[in-house]
């Protein structure tokens with residue numbers, strides 16, 4: 001039995017960030033990761049001999065603050081590309097390239113509308129950004145820190161100016177479709193821009209809920225002016241996090257699955273690994289998803305009835321599948337000189353909505369909306385010389401597909417390849433290996449119940465002081481010494497390390 | 512094994528029941544209910560009084576009386592996770608409850624507010640019955656989240672049950688052939704062959720006197736009733752209606768839902784629900800057993816010590832303090848609470864009541880403002896109250912094994 005101040009369950013990027021901040025503050029920290037490598041959904045893994053990819057791969061949410069605090073650049077973190085353009089594609093139409101500054105290839109009207117769209121949304125994103133990085137306030141407790149956070153939130157909205165504040169209040173719960181229809185005309189452009197509102201959630205362009213807020217979260221990074229692509233896949237980022245945590249004195253053990261959190265007299269006393277080994281710690285922080293953390297690792301017998309019910313009701317079924325293809329050569333995409341950038345194979349919002357309709361009832365579309373990147377174009381660490389990796393997010397792949405994924409895997413993959421070949425005729429013949437990760441695979445391979453991008457739906461009912469639910473939303477839980485630091489905590493999913501950093505700060509403040 | 516709850520499937524329900532439901536004893540109870548005085552309990556016709564509420568009440572103290580408790584809601588919780596699930600739901604330690612015993616229990620919300628009370632029967636290691644005056648299926652299901660290996664079944668219709676209460680109850684059961692029943696200790700369970708099957712007898716009740724509850728297959732209900740009344744003739748058996756039971760339970764110190772407290776899931780306004788600490792149920796909150804739902808909130812409330820208190824009052828005069836407001840001064844300047852139940856107690860020969868008062872006034876002077884009628888004319892009276900800490904009615908025979916005359 002070994003002794004630590006703090007044991008962290010999971011070396012996802014949030015667990016690592018949390019460990020680094022706590023170790024930096026002098027705590028004796030042990031990180032226990034079930035898998036054989038660190039990084040969680042961000043780990044870069046070899047999926048075919050010589051071909052590597054990470055499930056998550058771009059860094060739109062990462063902030064310079066974290067990179068600097070943890071000296072990540074010193075530990076090897078670098079970008080393969082500062083700002084990757086997004087390319088709106090539709091069969092038979094010429095692509096539209098989108099950067100943070102401008103559109104190219106779009107109509108005059110859409111091009112004229114784009115700067116105002118960017119101005120408004122960037123302004124909103126900036127106003128809200130500080131709150132992603134703070135502990136959510138609790139209403140009605142009268143805590144001074146909480147009141148200050150709420151006050152500052154109100155003030156930041158007010159500071160937008162009367163007109164823009166009213167616009168934010170009006171737009172905040174709009175479905176993505178309404179937002180896009182207000183600004184643009186081109187179907188493919190609107191679909192491409194709507195993607196970041198809904199990706200990862202059980203939402204489609206016509207769904208009202210948190211689409212705009214999710215978009216603002218996606219816009220919260222400030223690393224570069226565009227969409228950054230890390231070198232070495234997202235694993236490049238998490239390896240640097242692990243090196244940073246280690247340099248501050250944290251210990252990281254892989255292949256160490258935690259089976260349960262040990263409780264002694266209502267407080268945490270440590271964890272037990274699946275091999276029976278026990279580790280003593282007075283603070284245990286879970287990077288696992290909330291359902292796993294509370295219902296499996298802790299157990300309902302330690303929790304109140306209504307709290308347990310709220311946790312068990314969290315919507316955590318993922319709808320995104322990930323596809324990795326090993327390609328013999330650079331594929332040709334119709335209308336593009338080179339398939340650089342983030343290629344949005346989403347001809348219209350209706351196309352996305354129809355795919356969602358299938359998924360709602362446990363099926364999936366023949367023509368699948370896809371977000372495609374070929375990172376090996378700018379990063380030769382990912383594929384053998386001359387060969388390439390294609391990496392795609394595919395919506396919608398329901399976790400609970402009717403009949404189970406075993407019987408649908410081949411068909412889904414065939415649909416994805418058929419969709420791809422509409423844009424890149426003949427691409428199938430260039431594929432030497434394919435890895436399809438459905439939400440069920442993500443669940444199994446990353447110890448993530450439901451295989452959800454955000455660990456638990458990022459929606460109005462599970463946002464801010466309700467993330468993952470009240471009673472566990474301030475990086476504290478009903479169990480003294482037990483904390484959450486994963487994507488199921490505030491602010492949510494995406495590579496930014498903020499759940500981990502916020503949790504570390506909250507734990508240090510409370511001592 | 513996924514958690515299973517055995518409800519009737521919606522497509523097998525061909526009609527919604529309208530009107531009153533009859534207990535398995537109805538033909539017998541109705542025959543004795545000479546004035547046809549009924550109330551409705553969980554949808555069932557339940558006798559208010561058969562002939563005379565006072566006579567019936569006296570049978571619980573002098574001979575024995577029978578009350579039809581079949582309308583009670585009864586649930587069976589069975590499976591490897593049953594003990595852990597119940598232990599986390601109720602406030603007492605289920606892990607140390609022996610097989611074939613019964614424990615009076617309560618269950619609370621996360622905020623430590625009382626939802627309901629009831630009796631928990633442990634019929635085997637992994638098989639329990641929970642009996643409560645009101646429906647609780649919903650809360651059981653909610654409480655079972657996270658405990659997959661169990662099955663919850665509403666067995667209310669599968670059991671016909673009678674409470675047999677009073678000093679001659681043991682002798683009567685013995686005379687009916689249930690020999691050995693005299694060795695049943697309070698809160699224990701015994702089984703005997705009966706009718707086509709079995710009778711379960713628990714030494715439990717709601718009158719505070721010697722008494723038993725009898726559980727049989729509804730098909731054997733009338734047989735049980737008939738045997739009780741034929742053999743029971745010489746033991747002074749009487750049927751009991753709700754009015755007489757209400758008197759007995761006040762003397763015994765049992766709480767009545769929707770009289771002394773409102774279940775937390777049914778109150779609307781803040782503060783209209785109750786913590787068990789307020790209701791003097793601290794004695795069945797086991798803070799040492801590990802976690803249970805509401806524990807943190809209750810521990811906090813207990814430490815603060817500022818909660819209201821339900822206290823027993825002996826009130827001067829003989830006018831029951833029903834619905835009275837309580838004050839800490841005779842001048843009625845400061846309201847400190849109200850009376851939840853009150854009666855003139857025939858056995859104790861005292862004017863007794865339960866008062867729910869603000870904690871800080873529980874040990875000081877208490878005055879009750881009583882309104883009573885003299886030939887239709889309303890009279891107001893201020894009566895001094897004395898706080899009583901011992902139970903009003905707790906005869907030795909209720910605890911003895913074997914009971915003295917058995």
Ligand SMILES: Cc1cc2nc3c(=O)[nH]c(=O)nc-3n(C[C@H](O)[C@H](O)[C@H](O)COP(=O)(O)OP(=O)(O)OC[C@H]3O[C@@H](n4cnc5c(N)ncnc54)[C@H](O)[C@@H]3O)c2cc1C
Pocket residue numbers: 009010011012013014015032033034035038039040041042055056057058059060061256257258259287288289292297320321322393442445446447448451452453454455485486487488492493494495496499
């Ligand atoms: C298909 C897909 C694509 C994505 N793409 C992007 C993207 O391009 N950009 C972006 O910013 N975000 C992306 N995301 C979202 C992002 O990947 C996640 O929100 C983020 O990785 C969550 O990080 P985390 O550290 O909180 O959790 P995770 O990365 O899930 O890490 C949790 C870790 O805990 C470990 N663990 C769990 N249980 C135990 C246990 N009992 N014992 C020991 N260890 C345990 C797991 O093995 C895992 O390593 C994507 C998500 C998906 C599903």
